[in-house]
Amino acid sequence: MTPPTLAPARPEIVTRGVPTPRPGWVERATSADHKSVGTLYLATALTFLVLAVTEFVLMRVQLIVPENTMISPEIFNRLLSAAGVTTAVLFAIPLALGSISYVVPLQIGARGVALPRLNLFSYWLYVVGAVAVYASFLYTVPEAGTYSLAPLSEMVFSPSHGVDAWVTGVALATAGFTLFAVNLVVTIGRMRAPGMAWRRLPLCSWAANAIGYLLLVIAPVMLAAMVMLMIDRQFDGVFFQAGEGGAPLLYEHLAMLFFSGGYAIVVVFAAGVISEILPTFSGKPIFSHRAAAASLVAIAVLVPLAWMQSMYEAPLAEGWTIMAMAFALALVVPIGTLLYIWLATLWRGALRLRAALWYALAAISTMSIGLAGELGYSVISVGWQLDNTTAAQADTLYVLVGGGVMGGFAALHYWFPKLCGRLLGESLGKIALVPMLVGIHLYSLPMFLAGLEGQPVDVFKYFEGTGVDGYNLIASIGAFVLAAGVLLQLANAAHSWGHGLSAAHDPWGGATLEWFALSPPPPHNFDAVPDVRSPEPLRDIRDAVRLRTESFQARAAREPVAATTAPHARPEPATEDSDDAENPSVA
Amino acid sequence: MAPRPSRLLVACASALLAGLIVAAPAQAIQLAPAEPHSPNAEDMNTAYWVMFVVTAVLIVLINAALIAAIVRFRDRRGRRPARVAAGRGALRPVLGGLSLLAIAIFAYGVVTTENVREVESSGPGGLDASQSAQVGVKGAPQAAVLEGEESATGEDPITGAEPTEKAPLEIDAIAQQWVWRFEYPGGQPGQRTFSYGELVVPVDTTVLMNIDSTDVMHSWWVPALGGQVQAAPGKITQTWFKADEEGRYPGRSTIFSGSAYPAMRAWVEVVGVPEYQSYVEQLRGDITEAQGIVAREVASQ
Numbered sequence: 038m039t040p041p042t043l044a045p046a047r048p049e050i051v052t053r054g055v056p057t058p059r060p061g062w063v064e065r066a067t068s069a070d071h072k073s074v075g076t077l078y079l080a081t082a083l084t085f086l087v088l089a090v091t092e093f094v095l096m097r098v099q100l101i102v103p104e105n106t107m108i109s110p111e112i113f114n115r116l117l118s119a120a121g122v123t124t125a126v127l128f129a130i131p132l133a134l135g136s137i138s139y140v141v142p143l144q145i146g147a148r149g150v151a152l153p154r155l156n157l158f159s160y161w162l163y164v165v166g167a168v169a170v171y172a173s174f175l176y177t178v179p180e181a182g183t184y185s186l187a188p189l190s191e192m193v194f195s196p197s198h199g200v201d202a203w204v205t206g207v208a209l210a211t212a213g214f215t216l217f218a219v220n221l222v223v224t225i226g227r228m229r230a231p232g233m234a235w236r237r238l239p240l241c242s243w244a245a246n247a248i249g250y251l252l253l254v255i256a257p258v259m260l261a262a263m264v265m266l267m268i269d270r271q272f273d274g275v276f277f278q279a280g281e282g283g284a285p286l287l288y289e290h291l292a293m294l295f296f297s298g299g300y301a302i303v304v305v306f307a308a309g310v311i312s313e314i315l316p317t318f319s320g321k322p323i324f325s326h327r328a329a330a331a332s333l334v335a336i337a338v339l340v341p342l343a344w345m346q347s348m349y350e351a352p353l354a355e356g357w358t359i360m361a362m363a364f365a366l367a368l369v370v371p372i373g374t375l376l377y378i379w380l381a382t383l384w385r386g387a388l389r390l391r392a393a394l395w396y397a398l399a400a401i402s403t404m405s406i407g408l409a410g411e412l413g414y415s416v417i418s419v420g421w422q423l424d425n426t427t428a429a430q431a432d433t434l435y436v437l438v439g440g441g442v443m444g445g446f447a448a449l450h451y452w453f454p455k456l457c458g459r460l461l462g463e464s465l466g467k468i469a470l471v472p473m474l475v476g477i478h479l480y481s482l483p484m485f486l487a488g489l490e491g492q493p494v495d496v497f498k499y500f501e502g503t504g505v506d507g508y509n510l511i512a513s514i515g516a517f518v519l520a521a522g523v524l525l526q527l528a529n530a531a532h533s534w535g536h537g538l539s540a541a542h543d544p545w546g547g548a549t550l551e552w553f554a555l556s557p558p559p560p561h562n563f564d565a566v567p568d569v570r571s572p573e574p575l576r577d578i579r580d581a582v583r584l585r586t587e588s589f590q591a592r593a594a595r596e597p598v599a600a601t602t603a604p605h606a607r608p609e610p611a612t613e614d615s616d617d618a619e620n621p622s623v624a
Numbered sequence: 625m626a627p628r629p630s631r632l633l634v635a636c637a638s639a640l641l642a643g644l645i646v647a648a649p650a651q652a653i654q655l656a657p658a659e660p661h662s663p664n665a666e667d668m669n670t671a672y673w674v675m676f677v678v679t680a681v682l683i684v685l686i687n688a689a690l691i692a693a694i695v696r697f698r699d700r701r702g703r704r705p706a707r708v709a710a711g712r713g714a715l716r717p718v719l720g721g722l723s724l725l726a727i728a729i730f731a732y733g734v735v736t737t738e739n740v741r742e743v744e745s746s747g748p749g750g751l752d753a754s755q756s757a758q759v760g761v762k763g764a765p766q767a768a769v770l771e772g773e774e775s776a777t778g779e780d781p782i783t784g785a786e787p788t789e790k791a792p793l794e795i796d797a798i799a800q801q802w803v804w805r806f807e808y809p810g811g812q813p814g815q816r817t818f819s820y821g822e823l824v825v826p827v828d829t830t831v832l833m834n835i836d837s838t839d840v841m842h843s844w845w846v847p848a849l850g851g852q853v854q855a856a857p858g859k860i861t862q863t864w865f866k867a868d869e870e871g872r873y874p875g876r877s878t879i880f881s882g883s884a885y886p887a888m889r890a891w892v893e894v895v896g897v898p899e900y901q902s903y904v905e906q907l908r909g910d911i912t913e914a915q916g917i918v919a920r921e922v923a924s925q
C-alpha cells in the first residue's frame with residue numbers, strides 16, 4: 038500500500054494482469070461486440086431455418102396421399118407444434134434481429150451499441166429458450182399445436198411436459214427479444230453519427246427502429262401469456278380455464294397479438310432491406326425517403342393493432358371485428374405506398390441484376406401476392422369462410438417465405454461482404470432462387486384451391502373423396518422444391534463464408550455508412566465517423582473525393598511538365614519551350 | 625431479347641408452367657368455395673368473388689409493373705440512371721387513391737358482413753318451430769354475438785310470434801374432443817333429444833345454432849351453409865343457416881384440438897319437414913327406451 042510516487046518514467050515489461058488469449062469459441066460466445074452478437078443471431082436463426090424446413094417437409098410427406106398412416110398422429114402433431122414455434126420465434130424474428138444487430142450500428146455510424154452486454158444476454162436467452170424447446174425431443178415433444186391455444190395447452194388436456202418446454206422456451210426467447218429491443222431503441226435513438234437527423238436515417242434503420250418499439254409492445258405480452266399459462270399448468274392457476282372464472286379467449290388474444298406482431302416484423306424488416314437494396318442496384322435514390330420511412334412505421338403500428346383480424350370466428354362483439362377490419366384495411370395505404378415507391382425507384386434506373394437485387398425483386402413479387410391476398414381475408418365475411426383453411430395458410434406462407442426467406446437471403450447477399458469480407462456466391466444464389474420461386478407457387482396455389490374445397494390447416498390427414506387429393510400431391514412436390522432451393526442457398530452461404538471471392542469495403546457502391554467501414558469492420562467500426570448531411574452520406578463522401586480528385590487533376594494539368602536531372606532525378610526548373618501540345622489546358 | 629437477366633425469369637416461368645401443366649389434369653380446378661346452399665353462404669360467396677377480383681387485379685398490376693421494370697431498365701451499356709426522386713406532393717395522388725380503395729373495401733366489408741349476419745326467416749316450405757311439439761323452450765342464449773339474435777329470440781313462442789313469421793328452429797351444438805353433440809328443441813331440460821356427429825334439420829327452415837364447447841376450442845363450419853364459428857368453452861356463440869335444398873352437407877372443425885383433430889367433423893342432413901318430425905320422434909323414442917333400459921339395469925343392481 039505504498040502511496041503513488043512520481044518515479045521517473047522508464048520502460049518496463051508487465052506480465053501480470055494482461056489477459057491471456059482465450060480460445061476462439063470462448064471469445065465468440067462472450068464477446069459483446071454487436072457484430073459478433075449479430076453473427077451469432079444470424080447463424081442460429083439459419084440453423085433453425087434448416088430445422089423448420091425439415092419439419093415442414095416431413096409434414097408434407099405425410100400429406101402426399103389421403104389418409105396416410107406413414108407418420109403417426111402423435112408424431113405429426115409434435116412436428117406441427119415444433120414447426121410453428123421454430124418458424125416464427127426461433128427463425129423469422131431472430132433472423133431480423135441478427136441482421137439488425139450487425140448492420141444498424143454500422144449504418145448509423147455508431148462505434149458500438151448502447152448496452153452491448155444486454156445485447157449479448159438477449160442472444161443467450163433466446164438460445165436457452167430454443168434449447169429448452171428442442172431438448173424436449175429427448176422426453177416429450179410439445180403437442181398443443183402451432184399457437185398452443187388454451188385450454189388445449191392446459192394441464193387437463195396436455196399433461197405431457199412437452200408443452201411446459203414450449204412455454205418455457207417461448208418465454209425465454211420473448212424475454213430476450215424484449216431486452217434486445219431496449220438496446221436497439223436506445224442505440225438508434227442516441228448513438229447516430231453527427232448530423233444523422235431522423236430524416237436522414239437509412240431506411241433499414243428506420244425499419245429496425247419500428248421493430249424495436251414493436252417488440253417492446255408485443256414481446257412482454259407473450260412473456261406474460263407464457264407466465265400465466267405456466268401458472269395455470271403448474272401452480273393451479275385459472276387464467277385460461279373456462280368455468281373457473283378464467284377466460285380461454287384471453288390466451289388467443291395475447292398469442293394473436295404476438296404472432297401478428299411477428300408477422301409485422303418479418304414484413305417491416307424485409308421492406309427495410311428491399312428499400313436499401315433497390316436504390317443501390319438501380320443507381321437512383323429511393324423515390325421518397327420520407328414516405329417510405331413513414332410507411333414502414335405505419336405497417337409496424339397497424340398490423341399488431343389488427344390482431345383480431347385472425348379471430349373473426351371467435352366470440353367477439355361485432356364492434357371489435359369491425360375495428361380489426363378497419364385497421365387491417367388501413368394497411369392498404371402504407372403497403373401500397375411502399376410498393377409504389379419501390380417501383381418508382383426501379384423505373385428509369387439502371388438495374389444491376391446482382392443476386393441481392395434478384396432476391397429483393399423476388400421478395401417484392403412473392404410478398405405482394407400474400408399481402409394483396411390478405412386484403413381479401415381482412416373482409417370479415419371472407420375471413421369467416423377461409424380463415425384457418427389452407428387457403429389462408431398459403432397466403433401467410435407467401436408473406437413469410439417472400440419476406441422472411443427471400444428478404445432474408447436478399448439481406449444476406451447484400452451484407453455478406455460486410456460480414457466476412459467475401460461475396461456470397463452469385464451464380465449459385467441466382468440458381469437457388471429458381472426452385473424457391475417455383476416451389477412457393479407450386480405449393481401455395483394448390484393449397485389455396487384445397488382451402489376453397491375446405492381443407493383445414495394443421496390436419497395430419499385428409500379424407501379421400503373430399504376433392505383435395507391432387508392439390509396436396511402437387512403442394513407436397515412444391516414444398517420439396519422450395520426446401521431444396523432454401524437448402525441449396527444455405528449451402529452456398531456456408532461455402533462462401535470460407536471460400537467466397539474477396540470483396541472490398543464497398544462492393545456495391547452503397548450510399549449508407551456501413552460501406553464506409555472495412556469488411557469485416559474493426560471492433561470500433563470506424564477510424565473516423567464522418568459528418569452526415571443527407572440520407573446518402575457515402576455518396577456525399579464519394580462525390581467529395583471525386584471533386585477533390587478532379588481539382589487535383591485540373592491543377593496538375595495546368596502545371597508544366599516537370600523534368601528531372603539525369604543521374605540523381607533532382608527536379609529541374611521547367612524550360613521555356615516545354616511541349617505545350619501535350620497540355621492543351623495551358624493557356 | 626434473351627440475354628442474362630431474362631434467362632432467370634424464363635427459367636422460373638417455364639418451370640412453373642410445366643408444373644401447372646402436369647398438375648392441371650389431376651384436378652378440375654374450381655376457383656370458388658363450396659357451392660352455397662344457404663342465404664348467408666351465398667352472401668359470403670359474393671364477397672369472396674368481389675375480393676378475389678380486387679386481389680387478382682392488384683397482384684397482376686404489381687407483378688406486371690415489376691417485370692416491366694426488370695426488362696426495360698436493366699443495366700445496359702450507356703444507360704444512365706435518372707437520379708430523380710419524388711417532388712413535393714408527388715405521392716399525393718397515390719395516397720389518395722389507396723385511401724379511397726381502403727375506404728371502399730371497408731364500406732363493402734361492413735355492408736356484406738351485415739348481410740351475412742342478418743337472419744332470414746323460414747320460407748314457405750319450412751318448419752314453424754313454435755307449432756311443433758315443444759314441451760319446454762330453453763332460455764335465451766347467453767352471448768349476444770349475432771345481430772339477428774334479438775329478433776330471433778324476441779319471438780317468444782308462448783306469448784305468440786307474429787302470425788306471418790315462423791319461429792326458427794334452435795339447435796344447441798356442443799363440441800367435445802372429437803365429436804359434435806346436437807340437442808334438438810323440446811323435452812325437459814336434461815332430457816333433451818340429441819344426436820352425435822350428424823345433425824338433421826328440415827329444409828327451408830331458419831336454424832339458429834347455439835355453439836358451445838365442453839373442453840377445448842373447436843369450430844363449427846359447414847362450408848355450404850355459412851362461415852366458421854368458434855366453439856369456445858364457457859362462451860356460447862351463435863350462427864344460423866337456412867338450407868335451400870335437401871342433401872347431406874359435410875362440415876369440419878378448423879381449430880387444432882389435439883391428437884384426433886381431423887376426426888372433428890360434422891354432417892348436416894337436410895330433409896323435408898315431415899321426415900324431420902318423424903326423425904325427431906324416432907330419436908326421442910329411442911333415447912327414452914335406452915334410458916329406460918339403463919334405469920332398469922341400475923335398479924336391478
